Amino acid sequence: MSLATLVQSLADNKQLLGLRYAEWCTAAPTLEADIAGAAMGLDDLGHSRVLHGSLRELGEAEAERDPTSPEQYLNVAYLDHPWTDWSQFVAANAVLDTAFTLMIEALANGNVEVLRSRLRKMLQEEHYHYLHGRSWLRQGGSNPEAGRAFADAVEWFGPEGGEVDQFHQAGQLAAGVAGLRSTLGERVACAPPPVPTDWARWNPLRRRTRPGSIDSRTFEMLRGLEEKRYMPVGERKDG
Amino acid sequence: MATFSRVHQQVRQYEVFARKARDEPLRQVGSVVAPDDDLAQAYARATYDEERWVELVIVPTAAVIRLWAPGEDGSGSG
Numbered sequence: 198m199s200l201a202t203l204v205q206s207l208a209d210n211k212q213l214l215g216l217r218y219a220e221w222c223t224a225a226p227t228l229e230a231d232i233a234g235a236a237m238g239l240d241d242l243g244h245s246r247v248l249h250g251s252l253r254e255l256g257e258a259e260a261e262r263d264p265t266s267p268e269q270y271l272n273v274a275y276l277d278h279p280w281t282d283w284s285q286f287v288a289a290n291a292v293l294d295t296a297f298t299l300m301i302e303a304l305a306n307g308n309v310e311v312l313r314s315r316l317r318k319m320l321q322e323e324h325y326h327y328l329h330g331r332s333w334l335r336q337g338g339s340n341p342e343a344g345r346a347f348a349d350a351v352e353w354f355g356p357e358g359g360e361v362d363q364f365h366q367a368g369q370l371a372a373g374v375a376g377l378r379s380t381l382g383e384r385v386a387c388a389p390p391p392v393p394t395d396w397a398r399w400n401p402l403r404r405r406t407r408p409g410s411i412d413s414r415t416f417e418m419l420r421g422l423e424e425k426r427y428m429p430v431g432e433r434k435d436g
Numbered sequence: 437m438a439t440f441s442r443v444h445q446q447v448r449q450y451e452v453f454a455r456k457a458r459d460e461p462l463r464q465v466g467s468v469v470a471p472d473d474d475l476a477q478a479y480a481r482a483t484y485d486e487e488r489w490v491e492l493v494i495v496p497t498a499a500v501i502r503l504w505a506p507g508e509d510g511s512g513s514g
Contacts, residue, residue, distance in 0.1 A: 229468065229469070229470065229475075229479040229482075229483070230479075232479070232482050232483055233478050233479055233482040235482075236481070236482035236485070237482070325477065325478045325481045325482070326478075328474040328475065328477050328478045329474070329475060329478035331474055332470075332471070332472050332474035332475035332478070333475070335472075336471060
């Protein structure tokens with residue numbers, strides 16, 4: 198697996214995270230959290246665009262996706278389905294968003310010039326996602342969703358001695374798996390320790406053990422099919 | 437499931453100040469309500485970042501010491 202595939206997974210996850218945030222931007226417990234959800238969603242969709250745009254400079258044009266297969270999206274299982282409870286938003290915001298930020302930090306502090314220069318602004322914006330998630334996580338008391346998010350983050354970082362550690366040894370990433378895991382634990386002090394992962398079932402491309410993929414409605418939205426339903430009949434094109 | 441109340445149990449108000457150029461004074465642009473400094477920062481940034489401020493700060497309203505208010509004579513001149 199190449200560094201570009203890791204960046205593509207980061208970009209796919211950011212796109213879905215942005216979408217899931219947006220789904221909550223009229224349903225959060227307070228109006229302020231609605232607005233913050235919308236702002237964070239916009240941030241993450243923008244980050245996804247920049248990351249996807251970096252793939253070419255990384256020497257790898259973005260792979261053609263099978264337009265009929267949602268499994269082409271390299272996302273963690275936590276983002277497969279819309280969240281039905283605010284505690285799921287909070288856990289994703291506090292734990293998963295922070296896990297992706299740690300990888301962005303590792304890339305921005307690594308030796309790949311295009312990523313060093315392009316990823317800085319994301320870290321400034323992500324600081325506010327972190328403050329938002331941390332505060333809400335503290336307020337909610339025990340949140341079992343945080344454990345699920347943490348387990349998915351551990352899977353997404355991958356096994357020790359795997360390619361993330363190889364990228365770290367080559368200087369492309371400023372942190373390896375052990376460092377990423379421990380820093381995530383420190384930053385989201387409320388989260389329980391990660392569950393052991395069955396690495397024999399781990400898919401190195403999708404960076405997850407669980408099968409499954411994004412729900413069909415989300416997939417159709419990503420493909421632009423949901424929006425087409427609202428187009429005037431004469432402007433619709435097949436596909 | 438974790439429990440979240442629709443309105444936070446204990447909130448503080450924060451005044452939001454900003455300026456667009458270094459040679460401008462900070463001016464009050466609004467306020468936010470949040471249970472802690474972390475969330476107040478996140479809310480202030482999300483709500484007020486549409487303009488290109490060179491500086492954005494928040495201050496707990498409770499930290500403001502008012503010398504006098506409109507209608508009160510606090511000038512000391514009688």
